Amino acid sequence: MTEHRTDTLSVACYETTIKQNVHGHIPLHWHDELQFVAVLQGTALFHINDQKISVPKGDGIFINSGVMHMAQDNGGNDNCIYLCLNLTPQLVAPSDLYLKYVHPYMTATNLPFLYIDGVLTWGAQILDAIRLIRKELVSQAPYYELNVASTLLSLWTLLIKNGYVLEHDVSEMNKSRRMKDMLQWIHLNYADPVRLEDIARTGQLSRSETCRYFKQILRTTPMQYVMDYRIQKSIELLRLSDRSITEIAYEVGFNSTSYYINQFRKNVKKTPLRFRREVAEKK
Template sequence: MGQNTIAINQQFQEITEQRSGALPVQYYLTAFHALVDGRLPWHWHDEVQWVVMLQGEAEFYINNDSCTVKQGEALFINSGRLHAAHHGVLPSEYLCINVDPSFLIPEALHETYLTPFITATNFSWIRIPAESLWGKTIMRSLLSLQHLLEEKPFHFELQAFTVLNNVWRHTIGHEPILTYHPAQEREEQAMKQMLGWIQRHYAESLRLEDIAQAGSLSRSECCRYFQRILQTTPMSYVKEYRLQKSMELLQASKTSVTDIAFQVGFSSASHFIEPFVGISI
């Protein structure tokens, strides 16, 4: 199964049917060169996610952290975390497995071995090294899970549950003492609200005050949040998002450059064309 684009709703939440048959699990292969501008845009989803880098390498951004994942390595991204990615110098491809957290272990164990890890603010992601025994176990298990979901042998659902239980056990077994900071949680929620507002209104004339208001923040707080989490300014992000949407339109339609420029919110075609100098579409 391949996936070269992701659908995102107005809160920047990824829209996917996270199921393989009756299982709350989805897997897909993504090649970065097939994505618009070789980038995976900022988004989030309720499912936990494991990424196995099959070829090349990629830089992943999770909240205000970044992590390089090379061929043979894997990455765990927790539920609800904002993240984005772009490929490195070489062509890259990865296997992505998204799972409803409630399916990882029996419900009777959620309070002890699930909820504390899903809600901990210091457990946003883990790089899974290829050279470690536990890392090899996780990656071997994820690839076997892919095989199960593709072949669907008799009672594969039970086997998949067992595999995921093992993957989760090894994933949480290498995390330090869990912490929860309400202020960090509020910051992440505010970012989701502001990004969602930009997605709904990017084609309009946007002001910093409007973006800040979407997150119930002052202008200065809004700028600090964007700089700390996305390493950019709010208005620079708006420009980047408009360019991302315009490239999708350029690839999918025969609409003129001038019309696309106005569709995505640029005030003139010249303002739209300038950032494309040196970019291959």
């Protein structure tokens, strides 16, 4: 739902401190845009599909279009800060070259992400390009759009020259589509009663296959994911609204305030009321 663009370019570059997110981490999501990350401080732990990748200061990562991912601070004394560059795939190369040099890499099933090692020459050049694009977007000096476009083309060329031999596995593509369909359905219907049968029907799977998908890809069960997502949405309301605890509990899909408080305490290690008070004290 975030719009990643300037007035004239379908690109955005943010400096992100993971712990400052409303949830304390970057929740599971996906988007059509290509994403490049350059870690400036600390270490980020990315969950991409069913893999965990630790990315320390000085390195980065490329996350492909449509790939499910989340990020959390991997601890340490320094809060993790990174530059996050998101761009529409069509911006990478001229339309005459898009089908040959962009689309095959977007749809490759063996390229959900690519680690960018800052020690390697091509990796350092990509990370420098991310920082340069950030500088251009902030300053918006004359002709900055052309500088951004040319830097993006150079960045993409470095990536595909040093990436993988491409594979396109139809079964993997179908698995990803079904998983995202089920998650999208949960995100739209979490406030209503949710049954395993409903989730399975959305993914066109059996109940057991649905559980296997969630266990393999997200390391959780379908109903636990629903529970965690409801807690996430309640955290947003606790931070950003003055609704009562009971109102929030029912708004995010719980039919009992006490059950909501109990599940919130299990998930966040404190009660909703204490969480809200601590947020207020920090303001």
